[in-house]
Amino acid sequence: MRLLEYQAKELFKEYGIRVPDSIASKDIESGRKDAEKIGYPFVIKAQVPVGGRGKAGGIQKCHNEDEFELKYPQVLNMSIKGEKTRAVLLEKMSEYEKEIYLSLFLNRSKRCYTIISSAEGGVEIESVKDQVIREVGSGDVTKKVAEEVAKEIGLDENSIPHFVDILQKLSKLTVEKEAELTEINPLVILKDGSMMALDGKIMTDDNSNFRHKELAEYHEQTELEKKAEESGFSLVELDGNIAVIGNGAGLVMSTLDMLTDNGGKAACFLDVGGTATEESVYEALTLISKMKNVKAVLVNLYGGIVKTTIVASAFLKAYDDKIIILPVFARLMGSESEKSKEMLKDSETKLSPSIEEAINKAVMEVNK
Amino acid sequence: MTDIFELLKGKQNSEGDFQKQPVIVQGITGKFGMRHTKLMMEYGTNIVAGVTPGKGGQKFEDAVPIYETVKEAVDKTGAKISIMFVPAKFFLGAAKDALEAGIKLLVAIPEHVPVQDTMKIVEIAKQKGAIVIGPNTPGVMIPGLIKIGIMPASPFKFGNTAVLSKSGTLLYEIGNNLSSSGFGQCITIGIGGDPINGTRLVDAFDMVKDYPNLDGIVVVGEIGGDAEEVLAQKIIDENFEKPVVAYIAGRKAPKEKRMGHAGAIVMGNYGSAESKITMFSKANIPVAKKPVEVPILLAGKMEKK
Numbered sequence: 001m002r003l004l005e006y007q008a009k010e011l012f013k014e015y016g017i018r019v020p021d022s023i024a025s026k027d028i029e030s031g032r033k034d035a036e037k038i039g040y041p042f043v044i045k046a047q048v049p050v051g052g053r054g055k056a057g058g059i060q061k062c063h064n065e066d067e068f069e070l071k072y073p074q075v076l077n078m079s080i081k082g083e084k085t086r087a088v089l090l091e092k093m094s095e096y097e098k099e100i101y102l103s104l105f106l107n108r109s110k111r112c113y114t115i116i117s118s119a120e121g122g123v124e125i126e127s128v129k130d131q132v133i134r135e136v137g138s139g140d141v142t143k144k145v146a147e148e149v150a151k152e153i154g155l156d157e158n159s160i161p162h163f164v165d166i167l168q169k170l171s172k173l174t175v176e177k178e179a180e181l182t183e184i185n186p187l188v189i190l191k192d193g194s195m196m197a198l199d200g201k202i203m204t205d206d207n208s209n210f211r212h213k214e215l216a217e218y219h220e221q222t223e224l225e226k227k228a229e230e231s232g233f234s235l236v237e238l239d240g241n242i243a244v245i246g247n248g249a250g251l252v253m254s255t256l257d258m259l260t261d262n263g264g265k266a267a268c269f270l271d272v273g274g275t276a277t278e279e280s281v282y283e284a285l286t287l288i289s290k291m292k293n294v295k296a297v298l299v300n301l302y303g304g305i306v307k308t309t310i311v312a313s314a315f316l317k318a319y320d321d322k323i324i325i326l327p328v329f330a331r332l333m334g335s336e337s338e339k340s341k342e343m344l345k346d347s348e349t350k351l352s353p354s355i356e357e358a359i360n361k362a363v364m365e366v367n368k
Numbered sequence: 369m370t371d372i373f374e375l376l377k378g379k380q381n382s383e384g385d386f387q388k389q390p391v392i393v394q395g396i397t398g399k400f401g402m403r404h405t406k407l408m409m410e411y412g413t414n415i416v417a418g419v420t421p422g423k424g425g426q427k428f429e430d431a432v433p434i435y436e437t438v439k440e441a442v443d444k445t446g447a448k449i450s451i452m453f454v455p456a457k458f459f460l461g462a463a464k465d466a467l468e469a470g471i472k473l474l475v476a477i478p479e480h481v482p483v484q485d486t487m488k489i490v491e492i493a494k495q496k497g498a499i500v501i502g503p504n505t506p507g508v509m510i511p512g513l514i515k516i517g518i519m520p521a522s523p524f525k526f527g528n529t530a531v532l533s534k535s536g537t538l539l540y541e542i543g544n545n546l547s548s549s550g551f552g553q554c555i556t557i558g559i560g561g562d563p564i565n566g567t568r569l570v571d572a573f574d575m576v577k578d579y580p581n582l583d584g585i586v587v588v589g590e591i592g593g594d595a596e597e598v599l600a601q602k603i604i605d606e607n608f609e610k611p612v613v614a615y616i617a618g619r620k621a622p623k624e625k626r627m628g629h630a631g632a633i634v635m636g637n638y639g640s641a642e643s644k645i646t647m648f649s650k651a652n653i654p655v656a657k658k659p660v661e662v663p664i665l666l667a668g669k670m671e672k673k
Contacts, residue, residue, distance in 0.1 A: 002624065050624055051636070082622070106483060108563050108593035108631070109570075111490055126636050138487060178484050180563065181635070205563075207630055208482035210457060234628040249561055249628025250535020250590050253617040258658050260620035269621070271628035274506070274518070274536045302537040304520030333541070335522075356658070 001204055004047040006089045007218045008182075008200030015173045017166055017184070018196045022091035031072050034090045040064055046075045047087040049220075051124065051201075056080045061093070082239060086220060094196060099186035100153065101128055102163075104139065104170055106180040113139035113174065115167070119153045121186035122198075141171035158193035166195055177215065178208040224290060231283045233272050240265025242362050243288045243326075246300040247276040255300040255355060264363040267294045276301050281314035282323070289324050295366045296327050300355050303334020312340035315349045329362040331355045370499055372575045373555070375448060375473045376514050388414035390447040391516060392438065392471070394454055394462050396420055396428050401453035404477075404518050405432070408451075411515040417441040419450075419465075438462075439469040448472040451507065451516050456480040459503060463489045467496050475516045476502035476566065480630070486564040493566060499575075500566025504630070506536035506558040517558065519543075527552015529666070530576040532569060533588035534561050534595070534629070538617060541659050542588055549663035554579055561590070561629030569595040570602050577608060584611035584666055587653075591618030592631040592639040600647035611669035614648050615656045616641050 003011070006024040013019055023034040024047065035042070046058030053059060058080055060071045076088050099121035107114040115134040116125065125131075132152045134145060146164040155163055166187065174182045181203040188198050204215060221229070228235035234249065244259060244266045246252035252271045259266055268291060272280040281301075288297055301311055311332055318324050328349040332340055341351045352358035378387040391408075395401040396418025405428065409415050417435055418428050424436035435441040438450060450471045454462045459481045466474050467489070474493070481503040493500045501508055507517015512526040519536070523544035529551045533539035539558055546553065557572045559565045567575075569587065576585065589596040596616065603612060619641040621627045623634045634640045645655050654665045 106563060109568065109595055109598045111487060111564055111568070124636060138484075175484075178482060180483065203635075205483045205630070206626065207456065207480045208484065211482075234626070236622070236625050236627060238622065246537070248535060248537025249632055250533075250538035250588070250617045251541060253590060253621055253627050253632065254538060254541075254615075254659060256621065257617065257619045261657065269627060302540050304522070304537075304540055333544070334520075354660075356660075 001206055001209075001219055002049045003202040003204070003218055004049060004086055005045065005200055006047055006087060008202040009197065011173055011177065011202060012197050012200055015169045017169050018194070019200070020092045020094050020196060020198065022089050024087045024089045026087050028072050028076070031088060031090065032068070035065075035068055038090050038092055041093055043091045043093055044071050044075050045089040045091060046078060046080065046085045047089055048080045048083045048085055050081045050083045053080050058085070094188065094190075094198065096188035096190050096196070098189040099198070100189065101125065101185050102167065102170065102187045103181065103183035103185065104136075104174045105183075107135065110135060112137050115141065115149055117149050117153050119155075125185070136171070139171055139175040141168055143168065156193070159189055159195065162193060162195045177202070177212065178205045179203060180205055224287060227287055228270070231280070231287070233270060233280075233284065233287070235287070236269040237291070238266045238268055240267045241293050241295040241366050243267045243270065243291065243294045243297045244300075245270045245272065245284050245288070245297065247272050247302060248274045251300060251302055255298065258355065259298060259359050259362070262359050262363055264359060264366070267291060276303065276306050276311060278310045278314040281311050282318055285314070285318040285324050288326070294326060296329060296362045297324070298358060298362045299328060299330035299332075300358070301330070301332050301334070303332060306334060307336050308332040308334045308340040309336045309343065312343045315344060316347060319347055327365055329358040329365070331358040370472055370497060372473065372499060372508070373579065375499070376508070376510055386513065388412070389449060389514065390414050390416040390445050392417045392419060392441045392445065392447045392450040394419045394438065394450055394452040394466065396432070396434060396453070397423055398453055402428070404453065408515055411521050413514050413516060416445040416447055437469070438466045438471065442469045442471065449475075449516065451475040451477065453477050456482075456503070460485040460488060463500070464492060467492050467498050472498045474498060474500045474566070475507050476500060476505065477507065477518060479504040481562065483562070483564050486562065486566065490564065490566060501557065502560045502566055504562045505560035506539060508555065508557050510555050511553050519556070519558070523547060524556060525552040527554065528581045528583040529553050529586060530579065530582060531556040531586045531588065532572040532576070533558050534569075534590050534631070535588055535617060538588050538615070538659065542586065542615060542662050545660055546586065546663050546666070549667070551663055551666060554582065561631050563593060563631040565595075569599045573599055573602065582610060584613070584670060586662060586666065587612065587614040589614060589616045589644060590629065590632050591616070591621055591627065591641050592629070592633050594638065594643070596644040597647040600651040600653060603651045603653065611666060612651075612653045613656065613662060613665040613669055614653050615659060615662055616644050
């Protein structure tokens with residue numbers, strides 16, 4: 001999961017990495033109390049699980065109460081790249097000399113953790129020049145390696161011990177919390193050479209959630225995402241009007257690509273898992289029925305081992321039980337597809353021999 | 369490196385037939401393990417033993433003996449291949465058990481294995497000179513000869529194309545498209561959809577590139593990580609001349625969202641479809657826009673040869 005900035009900073013603090021004074025809130029009443037505690041001026045920061053919020057106006061300076069009353073609701077109610085603000089962080093403004101970049105990330109092709117650091121910080125990593133990159137195996141960073149990185153990015157004697165300390169703490173956090181990425185950007189150098197994390201980003205490995213109960217409170221899910229997870233599905237909610245269901249992540253992504261190429265807009269990505277069963281398809285339709293704005297359902301199943309007649313009976317059952325009333329456009333690959341077609345011929349589910357045809361029909365339906 | 373074809377096929381006997389290589393199933397008594405063990409046996413895979421702690425001494429389908437540990441199963445059968453159906457949280461222990469018992473090809477089916485556990489197993493496999501395929505893989509197969517995995521049999525036919533895939537169902541889909549266009553497969557390897565793979569795309573490429581009758585390679589990639597980019601660079605560096613075509617799923621997926629697979633996530637430009645497609649085109653590898661185009665592109669590549 002991707003932690004919000006304030007959550008990342010809570011972990012930084014826990015590991016002894018200095019962060020500015022800040023308080024997060026979810027409504028303006030609490031925000032007003034926080035403002036008094038922090039004291040003007042401060043920065044109002046939208047807490048969203050995507051990058052690029054600065055450019056989108058999600059970070060605002062605030063000098064007095066009037067500004068606060070105006071800007072807090074703005075930031076609280078904004079959406080950045082389709083993501084609503086989850087919380088608002090009020091943070092004391094800091095004076096510093098310099099911004100640098102530091103992260104530890106899971107290097108997938110090298111199968112090891114990698115440090116990236118640069119004397120240039122505060123911008124997106126892609127545009128950072130002169131990156132120092134160092135592979136560190138399973139993520140432990142020795143004092144020696146940390147010192148070498150500090151020297152390579154050109155820190156002065158005064159700052160080196162502070163950098164080493166922070167990097168080693170970040171490494172401990174990364175390994176213990178099983179993070180795929182921990183990033184401090186910018187890490188700022190203060191007048192006395194000490195350092196502070198001004199922003200933070202942490203991505204943890206969802207598959208290790210079961211041994212990190214302490215992170216459970218950070219696991220923000222919508223009602224539907226929770227239901228999907230309970231059924232063993234993967235769900236990503238999107239802003240279109242055609243619900244996309246399939247079995248296997250690759251196949252569903254592929255369906256989403258083709259739908260978009262043909263002018264359709266997906267309402268969701270729903271992967272019921274590699275093996276489709278009557279129960280899983282029925283449950284998937286139940287989930288879809290709870291979504292707003294859906295006008296049609298597009299189903300792409302590669303049956304393989306499963307008989308398509310089993311899936312066809314799931315559709316029929318869903319209509320019988322009045323779970324769905326939406327038109328379904330389906331392509332079922334697998335055995336007994338002729339028989340399935342016969343079963344569904346009087347229903348609201350239209351079978352197509354190819355996914356291309358099913359997509360065209362679904363797009364025509366929503367544009368009617 | 370261990371030759372995967374030799375591991376899977378064994379040696380030819382005097383009549384020219386391949387001996388059926390013995391295979392162990394870890395987690396043979398679970399619902400999923402039982403079902404796929406039956407399907408693999410129906411396909412002709414030589415399942416010689418099962419392993420389920422606490423059920424040693426029993427038999428699967430009155431025929432396949434079940435042991436407490438992989439070591440016992442290996443001692444009794446001499447198997448070098450194991451397929452694993454255990455729950456993700458038991459992966460680390462079960463995989464260690466297998467590699468320490470001398471298994472040389474471990475096919476790890478479980479999904480949702482923590483990355484740190486996979487990294488530990490990758491290290492042990494390196495020391496032991498073993499191949500780990502997965503986790504979160506549909507498995508590996510040589511059509512018509514051996515199937516070690518959960519893939520359906522019907523999409524695949526024997527031939528001379530190698531298919532390497534991050535995705536399961538897309539592998540079946542594209543396998544089916546290839547088979548019906550006359551491109552049979554000499555091997556299909558599902559590397560899995562996790563961030564860390566026991567066998568990476570480049571490793572899978574190394575396994576198949578010298579196969580004597582190889583006509584071409586199909587790469588089924590998806591967003592996330594840089595496995596496709598690294599492979600494309602390798603193909604350029606090695607000046608590999610046989611036809612390679614690719615498909616990439618997730619071109620229209622939103623950024624910073626995990627799309628079903630633990631590994632299918634774009635962070636900034638890292639893992640984006642554009643980055644992969646750009647590198648493939650540098651390597652002169654055409655990328656299909658949809659699965660049905662794959663055999664057409666492959667045919668085009670072969671004609672040019």
